[in-house]
Amino acid sequence: GENVEQHPSTLSVQEGDSAVIKCTYSDSASNYFPWYKQELGKRPQLIIDIRSNVGEKKDQRIAVTLNKTAKHFSLHITETQPEDSAVYFCAASKGSNYQLIWGAGTKLIIKP
């Protein structure tokens, strides 16, 4: 079955710098790749997603890139701010399968 690996487990960056979190997946049939943000004590919430027919998607300071050949996708956050501090999860799913396969999460720390 599908397996999603996420790296790094913890990422500490200076405020204003960029952050990149990477995920790899095993099932080449996967075609939907969302990213969720979970603030401390809160529920995970979708921040951006990408489908396999697109290579990159941007929404203000966040972007996601997908490399189908290498089977990996990445979350990019530019000009990081204190409110970006959170745990970020990637996931993958395919076709008619409702199941989302989750990465282990990355704790992003923004240093002032």
Place this chain on the structure above:
Amino acid sequence: EAQVTQNPRYLITVTGKKLTVTCSQNMNHEYMSWYRQDPGLGLRQIYYSMNVEVTDKGDVPEGYKVSRKEKRNFPLILESPSPNQTSLYFCASRGDATNTEAFFGQGTRLTVV
């Protein structure tokens, strides 16, 4: 407003005392799922349901039961809770098999003493 509602938000109970955590969604979603989240371990799926009367085990189903008698409700049942079930629990729903957002409930923090 589209939402997934879990109750209770916080629960402290004693070992062996049966409890139910409720989950309800108002989006007419087919798919619902339960996760537990422990420090450093991310989201681990307990059970999921593709539709009414259809449930399946996730990665960590031992010690839990679920039911799906109505589309909107997906309760999580702990028949005999143990301390190792102390965790943060999330219910989630998803409505479209062709890749759409999963909505999470607010979470239930369970402590079993």
